Amino acid sequence: MAAPLSVEVEFGGGAELLFDGVKKHQVTLPGQKEPWDIRNLLVWIKKNLLKERPELFIQGDSVRPGILVLINDADWELLGELDYQLQDQDSVLFISTLHGG
């Protein structure tokens, strides 16, 4: 059983438009059986934060190609991408490099 986590989720490069224009979200992830990884976080974001057009942010179980993910200011490719296990106080940043955000 994983304890609740406090995580900072941030959006940039226009991705924030899908989240009411709010860039920084300080969120608390509830405790659950499995540990929290990015895969779960995306599902949680889709359910709780995403305001419109989910297909412009999430495709399949990952982010849409063209959206970069930084975990604590490092490339998520170094950290196992979707399998990275979140720690308390982590910060996750999504930057859209797509034209028009």
Added chain:
Amino acid sequence: MCQVGEDYGEPTPVGPTPLQPGCELKCVKCKEGLPVVVIRVGDAFCRNCFKAFYVHKFRAVLGKNRLIFPGEKVLLAWSGGPSSSSMVWQVLEGLSRDSAKRLRFVPGVVYIDEGAVCGQSPEDRAKTLDEVKQILQTVGFPWHIVALEEVFSLPPSVLRYFAQEPTGTEGAYKAAVGSFLQQQHAPAQGEEQLSVPGTQGLQTPAGPPIAVQTEARPPTAAQTVALSRLFNSVKTLTAKEELLQTLRTHLILHVARTHGYSKVMTGDSCTRLAIKLMTSLALGRGAFLAWDTGFSDERHGDVVVVRPMREHTLKEVAFYNRLFGVPSVFTPAIDTKAPEKASIHRLMEAFMLRLQAQFPSTVSTVYRTSEKLVKAPRDSSAGVPPGPRCLLCMCTLDIDTADSATAFGAQTSHLSQTQPPTPPAEALTAPCCSAGVGRPQGCCQGAGPCGREDPRACIIDQLCYGCRVNMKDLPSLDPLPPYILAEAQLRRQRAWVLQEIQEYLIEDSDDEAHTAES
């Protein structure tokens, strides 16, 4: 999809990772630092090495091409987006370096406010402009803010090609660097007299950047209405994007010419250029790929567009801006929140990026292709005056009436039939009123070169294939800004006069016959 992870082949930490990210990995360059960004498959860089790599690439692109002469005035086209912001920052940093490595040109920044066509309210536009000004003041270069509405007051001459004496030889570059260095050692008054190829006869370039600011008068409501009317009349998002790009280019060119800049730098990244290459192909602009996507673009003659960010991927740009605090302004674009299949541009972007996610060399492969393209104008470049140019994109026309076997030929020959071979006698009266900027389309109705044609054909005739296809999505050309209509009229008249006097000319020049045909 599971292959994606395997491709990267990094020893990704399995199981719960402590807070030190990638503790088993080291930077591939210095073998010491903690890596923060993966640039190519398996190449992880630490913060410092990434910065050195990024800065070096920018300078190397400029150094390799030797197009920008010392002391030359260069206009940085800044949209507020990540790539062009990064470019402005690279220039800023490059100018403040120690003498040996210092960039030696004189920059200015232009920002085009496109809020009117991107669905921004006047309040939002004002807010964006405040942010823009704040950043421009921090940067400290001379700047020019222009509203897109100003296309309605552009002169027709924007659409003309101004030849420039050839400069780009190796020797000329070295000589220019030499004389620049000499002048720098000379007392300060020398700085004022830099003779820079391409800026002669224009305003004297200022020595050190002086914060000259030109700010657009706020556009009149009527102009904003006219602009919205124009864009609302366009039937597809694809054509809207192309039109926006055309008008934006004309405005930047106008700013560059009126303020004596002989180069314009745009922030096109490698990723964008790869997408643009594929998009251009799909839009029927294959003939101009080398100009549309190459390092330098000489289609305007006196003002050369260069793309110094063309070796940086968008990922590198985004990471650099994030890690080193490069400010940018986010403004919604014309296609913001549009679905993936809304336009060819959008579709091609999604296609390329999705491929890239699975095959990480997609973008670089396409981009390398763009590097290999050679600019070969139909009428070999040396000495021969350029043939007729497209009214909108200003590329040498790719229209070939002899080529009737293809769909392309069929379309163009259909159009050429609309031109009467010789004008009937009553049209021999003086060409109708000099094309006033105010109501040029009125001209076409009277007797004169376009008298029997509808004004639409008169404009379409002067476009390249890609622009013709694009203009099909405009039901009426009347809402186009006056300078385009006026220039079309002027060209038509010129061609008509040429045709008129042709029989009195001694038949020795192929050029004129060629021009008259167009």
